[in-house]
Amino acid sequence: MTCTQQQLDDVLESLIALTDAATPAVQSDLLARLVLALAAEVDDAARLQAAIASVARSAGRSLQPALP
Numbered sequence: 001m002t003c004t005q006q007q008l009d010d011v012l013e014s015l016i017a018l019t020d021a022a023t024p025a026v027q028s029d030l031l032a033r034l035v036l037a038l039a040a041e042v043d044d045a046a047r048l049q050a051a052i053a054s055v056a057r058s059a060g061r062s063l064q065p066a067l068p
Helices: 005-019 024-042 045-058
Strands: none
Touching: 005 024, 024 045
């Protein structure tokens, strides 16, 4: 699916509204739940993992599992 710039801008505005004024812990929880909801919609684990890895790389972060 290709998104227009306006659609991407709308998504960004929605993400900002979702996390605005939330504590860091709440932001983290909301974004994690969003990723899981999107994963269920996309139904392509490899693409989802690649997207997460891409964001991590662009942020200069490594993907260390947080769960034992």
